[in-house]
Amino acid sequence: MKINPKIIYTPDYDIHFLGIEKLHPFDTRKFSRAYNLLNEQFGDQLKQRTIHPESEISDDDLRIVHTAGYLASLKSASVVARALELPLLATVPYLVLNSRLLSPMRLGVQGTVIAAYEAMQNGLAINLAGGYHHASSAKGEGFCLYADIPIAIEKLRQDGLLQPHQQAIIIDLDAHQGNxxxxxxxxxxxxxxxxxxxxxxxxxxxxxxxxxxxxxxLNSGCNGRLYMDLIRHKLPEALQRVKTPGIAFYIAGTDIYEGDLLGNLKVPEADVIARDQFVLNTLMAANIPTVMVLGGGYSKESYEMIAATVGYVLETWG
Ligand SMILES: [Zn+2]
Structure with missing residues (x-):
């Protein structure tokens, strides 16, 4: 497999809104912080590999996975407030919520879809957003409204890029279960x-x-050594079970990091980065087209770990 990595990013992924970062332990600007840090180090090399999503995911594409009733319910500020665990949002007019909050998320979904097509052609694509792994067909929760990975998988299936006998592999290493x-x-x-x-x-x-x-x-408090032992042994074993892999989606949540307030794990920064490198090297060695998405990560160091992994990709395959 030819590996020609692509980075999917737009500054419009960031959420600028009501001081939302003060209401939720969430760095709503980690996307641009990671990209800008990378830009300082890689400049033109990064720019040449960057694809900017030009539009949000369409309603037709959202309906591939989501029910019409659920999508209509997102017009209610109270429904969005519950899904995002921010009760104050219930008082915000829908048009404001839609443009400031839902719109950046729909751009993130489109980024995952673009990354899926790029991965099929170029081996590896990283969306500097996405990984909304708590959203299901008829429900948003846990700061996730749209099921970006199933939408991307179903689009590849509809277009015949993922054949009926081929599996999409979801490797979810975010600290939270991908329900x-x-x-x-x-x-x-x-x-x-x-x-x-x-x-x-x-x-x-x-x-x-x-x-x-x-x-x-895992249990709360799992340390870096135990975590990396498990990943190094179990991921290759699991991949052996996949007969005809077509594509892998890697949710590289940085909320396993010891400084994260929500993950409750004790993995040091160096092991978070080592984890990403191990997963990507394993998938590239197995010739499996791979999409990496960010998932959760709520610490102020989150963007630095993301940038370290993308930097590794640029140095190794770029
Ligand atoms: Zn998480």
Whole structure:
């Protein structure tokens, strides 16, 4: 496989709104912070590899995975406020919410779709957003409104780029269980789901867990050494089970980092970066086209780890 990595990014991924970063332990500008840091180091090399999503995901594409009723419900500020766990949003006019908050997320979904097509052609694509793994067909929760990965997978299937006999592999190393796409695919076994998550924190979704093909539940406080031992041994073993892989989606959540307030794990920064490198090297060595998306990551150091991984990709394959 020819590896010609692409970075999918627009400054419009950032959420600038009401001081939202003060209401939620979430760096709503980590996307541009990561990109700008990379830009200082790589300049033209980064720019030449960057693709800017020009438009948001379309309503037609959202309807591939989401119910019409759910999409209509997002016109209610109280529904959006619940999904994003920000009760104050319930008082904000919908038009403001839509332009400041939902619109950047729909751009992020389009970024994941673009990354999927780029990965099929160029081996590796990183969307500097996406990984909304708590959103299911008829429900948004956990700061996720749109199921970007299932939408991207279904688009590849519709276009015949992912053949009926081929599996999409979801490698979810965000600290939280990926209950959204697990629910989307609860009755659909065509794809392979590998999920490593802290079982002692949100969402604790037992129904969704039934769908995981290879689960590694962790306990709060898991350290870097144990975490990396598990990833190094179990990921290759899990990939052996996938007969005809077509594409992999890697959710590189940086909320496993010890400084993260939500993940409750104790993985040092160096191991978060080593994890990303191991996963990407494993998938590239196996010739599996790969999309990396960011998932969660709520610490002020999050963007530096993301930039370190993208920098590694540019130095190794760029
Ligand atoms: Zn998470």
């Amino acid at each position: 959204g796409y697990e629910r989307v695919y609860h009755q659909d076994n065509r794809n392979f789901i590998f999920d490593v998550y802290n079982q002692m924190i949100y969402p604790m979704d037992a129904f969704a867990r039934e769908r995981i093909d290879y689960a590694i539940p």
